[in-house]
Amino acid sequence: MSASPESPCVRVVSVVEQRLVLVARALVGVGQVHRVLGLLDQEIAPPRCFGTDAVELVKQTLSQGLVALLARAAWQQRPVWNPNTGKSRMSRGWELPSLPVLRFSEATFEFLVHLSYHEPRPPGTNRHPWRFGNELPVRPLPLGDQLVFWLAFKTFPNQARIRDWAGQPLILAQPLTRWVIPQAFDRPPDDDTPIPLPDFHAALAQPDFSALLELLRDEAIRNGVQAEWVKHRSIRRHEVETLATRQRETLDGFLDALDQANRRDLGLYLLPIARQVLPVADSPRWWGRELDFSGLRLADRAALYEQLLVLPHALQRLGHWNAQARRVGYLDDDYTASQFWKARWEEEQGDSLVATAANLLRELDFGAVGLSTTPPRSNPAESAGRSTL
Structure with a gap:
C-alpha cells in the first residue's frame, strides 16, 4: 500500500504488516479467504514492532466489519422477549432491548499476530510452540475478543494454528466462544488438564451478552x-x-x-x-x-x-x-x-x-x-x- 504526501488519510503499511490486515479483513467477511489460507501456510516471522497505521487499520477493520456482520445477522425478524418490559414483539436485531457494545483487549491483537505469522523453526522442533505446552493464563475477556475468536474458528476451521488456540483453556473458558461452537477440538488423549467452565452467570448479567445470544x-x-x-x-x-x-x-x-x-x-x-x-x-x-x-x-x-x-x-x-x-x-x-x-x-x-x-x-x-x-x-x-x- 502506498500514499502520496497529499493523501494523509490513507494508511501506509509494509508488505509484512499487510498480512495482519488481510487476516482481519477475512475474518469479518470482506477479504478473500482462499488468499489468506495461502498466506497462513507460509513461514514468516512477525515484524519486531507494528506501525501505527497497521494497528489502526486492524482496529478499523474489526470495528466496522463486526458491526456490518452483526447487522446481517440481525436482518431476520423473529419473536423476541423483552425482560425489561415483560412483553414480546416481532423484532429484527437492531430492535433488541439493548445492542451489544464490543470492546477488545490486547488478546485480540496477540491472537491475530499468532495466526498471521509463523516464524521458521529448525526441522524436528515443535511447529506450534504454544500448543498446550505454553498455556495462556485464564481470565475474562471482552465480548469483542470472544467474537473474533469465534470468527477465526468459523473462517479457518481446519487451520492447524486455529485448532491449537481452540484447545487453550483461555478460549474454552469464554462463555460466547464455548456456547456458539460446541464442537470440541482435540487435546492430546494423555492430556488430563482440567478445562475451566465458562461463567455464564456473570455473562448473563451483562445485557450485551444476552443481545449477542439473540443475534x-x-x-x-x-x-x-x-x-x-x-x-x-x-x-x-x-x-x-x-x-x-x-x-x-x-x-x-x-x-x-x-x-x-x-x-x-x-x-x-x-x-x-x-x-x-x-x-x-x-x-x-x-x-x-x-x-x-x-x-x-x-x-x-x-x-x-x-x-x-x-x-x-x-x-x-x-x-x-x-x-x-x-x-x-x-x-x-x-x-x-x-x-x-x-x-x-x-x-x-x-x-x-x-x-x-x-x-x-x-x-x-x-x-x-x-x-x-x-x-x-x-x-x-x-x-x-x-x-x-
Missing part, C-alpha cells in the same frame, strides 16, 4: 446440528467422548444460568436443533454409529451411549420448564413470560420432540444398545441453507 442464535443452531453429526459420523472414540463431555458441561452451566437469570426463553434454540436431528436418530445407536466398540463390555457401551445423548437429556429439562410454564395462572407475575414460552414451544413442536427424546433415553434404560447394522441416513444439515453470518 448469533441461527449460528448456534447450525453449529449444534453439526456437533450431533460429528458424534454420529466420527470414527475416533476420544473425539466424540471429548465433544460430548464439553457439550454437557456447557449446556448444564448455560441452562443453570438461564434459569437463575429468568431468561429461559434463550434456551429455546435447542428445539430447532432437535427438529433437525431427532427425526433421523432412530435409536441411541445413532450416536457413535461409526465407532469401534470391540472389546467394550455391554455396561461400558451403555455408559458411552449415555454420555453421547446430550441433546435428549437437555430436552428433558426444557420439558420440565414447559410443564412449569403451563401451570402459571393469569394473575401470576410470570404470566406474560409463560405465554411467550408456550407460543414458541408449540411453534417448534416441543411436546413431540421431548417425547422422542424420552423414548431414546428409555431405550438406554432397557439396555437396547447392541451393535447396529442399520445404514446411516442422510444428513439434513448438509442440504440446509447456510447462516447469514
